[in-house]
Amino acid sequence: MLEVVSTAEQFDLVVIGGGPGGYAAAFYGASAGLNVALIERDTIGGTCLNRGCIPAKAFLETAAVNRHVMHAADFGINAKATGIDFGVAQKRKQTIVNTLVKGLTGLTKSKKVTYILGTGSLGANRTVSVQLSAGGTQEVQGRNIVLAAGSVPRTIPGFSAGGPIMTSDEVLMLDKIPARIAVIGGGAIGCEFASTFADLGSTVTILEGLPKILPGLDPDVAAVVVKSFKKKNIDIRTGVKVNGHEPTANGGTTVLFGEGERLDVDAVIVSVGRKPFTDHLGLTGTGVKVTDRGFVDVDGFCLTSEPGVYAVGDLINTPQLAHVAYAEAIVAIKHMRGEKVYPVMYDRVPWAIYCHPEVAWSGPSEGEARAKGHDVVVAKHQFRANSRAMIIGEAEGLVKIIAKRNADGTAGQVLGVHMVGPWVTEQLSGGYLAVNWEATVEEISEFIMPHPSLSELFGETVMSLTGRSINA
Numbered sequence: 001m002l003e004v005v006s007t008a009e010q011f012d013l014v015v016i017g018g019g020p021g022g023y024a025a026a027f028y029g030a031s032a033g034l035n036v037a038l039i040e041r042d043t044i045g046g047t048c049l050n051r052g053c054i055p056a057k058a059f060l061e062t063a064a065v066n067r068h069v070m071h072a073a074d075f076g077i078n079a080k081a082t083g084i085d086f087g088v089a090q091k092r093k094q095t096i097v098n099t100l101v102k103g104l105t106g107l108t109k110s111k112k113v114t115y116i117l118g119t120g121s122l123g124a125n126r127t128v129s130v131q132l133s134a135g136g137t138q139e140v141q142g143r144n145i146v147l148a149a150g151s152v153p154r155t156i157p158g159f160s161a162g163g164p165i166m167t168s169d170e171v172l173m174l175d176k177i178p179a180r181i182a183v184i185g186g187g188a189i190g191c192e193f194a195s196t197f198a199d200l201g202s203t204v205t206i207l208e209g210l211p212k213i214l215p216g217l218d219p220d221v222a223a224v225v226v227k228s229f230k231k232k233n234i235d236i237r238t239g240v241k242v243n244g245h246e247p248t249a250n251g252g253t254t255v256l257f258g259e260g261e262r263l264d265v266d267a268v269i270v271s272v273g274r275k276p277f278t279d280h281l282g283l284t285g286t287g288v289k290v291t292d293r294g295f296v297d298v299d300g301f302c303l304t305s306e307p308g309v310y311a312v313g314d315l316i317n318t319p320q321l322a323h324v325a326y327a328e329a330i331v332a333i334k335h336m337r338g339e340k341v342y343p344v345m346y347d348r349v350p351w352a353i354y355c356h357p358e359v360a361w362s363g364p365s366e367g368e369a370r371a372k373g374h375d376v377v378v379a380k381h382q383f384r385a386n387s388r389a390m391i392i393g394e395a396e397g398l399v400k401i402i403a404k405r406n407a408d409g410t411a412g413q414v415l416g417v418h419m420v421g422p423w424v425t426e427q428l429s430g431g432y433l434a435v436n437w438e439a440t441v442e443e444i445s446e447f448i449m450p451h452p453s454l455s456e457l458f459g460e461t462v463m464s465l466t467g468r469s470i471n472a
Contacts, residue, residue, distance in 0.1 A: 009037070012035045012142065013144045014145050017040065017046065017150055018042075018044040019045065019325070020329075021326070025146040025332060030113050031111065032333060034337075038115050038116065041119040041120070044101060044105055045100060047152075051168065058097075062093075063199035074393060090174070118134075122145060122309070124286060126142050126308055127141045128140050147288075147304070148329070149281055153168055153274055156184065156270060158244045161270075164252050165245070168271060171193060180264065182255045182269070183271055186212075190271035191214060191229075192353065192355045198232040203233070207257055208237065217418075218418045221361070242256070276316075287307075296311040296315045296316050301335040321351070349362065358422070361416065363415050368416075379401050379461050382397070383397040387452040392422060396421060399421075399424075399457045400419070402418075412440050413438055417435055417458070419458075441466060447459060447462075
């Protein structure tokens with residue numbers, strides 16, 4: 001095959017988009033010996049670092065500190081919350097973001113990645129035209145391309161961002177806490193925002209069109225979240241259609257929903273998911289296919305229909321999780337280098353929702369496992385029986401394990417691990433490894449958990465599936 005002669009600067013790999021999938025591809029590729037160019041139109045780190053995961057969790061931590069102060073008397077500490085200076089919280093959040101951005105920028109230099117600030121558009125022969133942020137254009141060509149342009153918030157008719165109407169982008173720039181908030185959408189992101197602002201003192205209402213919030217969760221796990229949210233006085237309205245809103249004289253708005261219902265609020269957070277951002281990718285003269293829903297079509301190795309062109313992260317129809325984008329980037333790099341590699345097993349990736357209480361899981365729920373034809377054995381245990389949970393004052397939640405039933409009726413391979421409760425996003429690793437290593441209950445019941453610890457509950461739940469237990 002003849003190589004196309006080009007005056008564009010040549011690279012082994014050109015990455016369009018500097019979010020988690022993009023910078024992971026660039027840095028992993030560079031560490032594998034590739035000559036890499038990374039193109040980013042805004043700020044390295046993408047949505048996750050600048051307008052998503054990181055700033056949202058910084059605000060969740062501010063909410064957690066406020067919650068701890070409110071309950072300090074339970075621990076014998078005479079402290080009172082005298083008010084929240086959200087400007088300070090905003091400054092702290094931005095310091096975290098800036099520090100991490102600086103770290104990523106430093107990695108482009110230490111890994112000798114050519115970092116180009118501008119908007120990249122892919123054309124024929126794997127040539128990328130970059131509209132430079134500083135003005136002018138530049139052309140680069142790669143033996144391989146990774147498309148990682150990410151996603152943007154979805155909106156609904158009549159709720160374009162502006163004034164009291166916000167998407168996740170705008171809400172993270174607030175410098176004060178709205179007194180009354182409507183969250184449209186009861187998925188993971190919506191529930192994180194609802195939890196955050198309820199713990200910061202806002203009156204929060206969730207408006208969800210489906211029959212329940214967090215519809216993808218195992219019902220036992222979702223029930224804990226719903227019960228906790230009701231304790232926080234979060235008003236959950238499910239099965240309702242949002243019809244529009246009417247701005248009010250005080251700068252707020254009245255949300256119209258259901259059958260003539262009205263809700264006066266100071267802010268509306270539209271949290272109805274995200275859509276792939278392909279607007280500036282070009283793709284003219286390539287074989288890259290985009291589906292009707294806007295996703296770039298790829299195979300199991302993240303390879304598009306155009307030879308040498310890959311796509312990762314929110315551009316493709318896979319779980320919109322930063323760590324999944326990391327994994328896809330590694331798969332793409334290994335594949336383009338001809339190394340032994342396996343596709344991401346999307347049905348076993350770790351999931352985490354950072355509301356309070358936290359949620360984390362890997363593998364199918366009980367219902368999903370049964371729907372796939374598995375005869376299962378299930379065990380679940382409550383954090384209220386865990387000594388460490390009682391010590392830290394966070395005894396709400398449970399661990400649930402779904403395992404295959406062996407022919408003799410005993411529990412065999414672990415299919416799914418589902419958790420809700422204190423710091424479960426940090427506890428999932430053992431369950432994730434069990435699910436992905438296709439470990440059996442008999443094998444992992446031998447694991448020793450530290451005492452006292454939150455992770456003991458996972459160990460106790462596994463042990464109970466052997467038919468014996470200590471504390472359960």
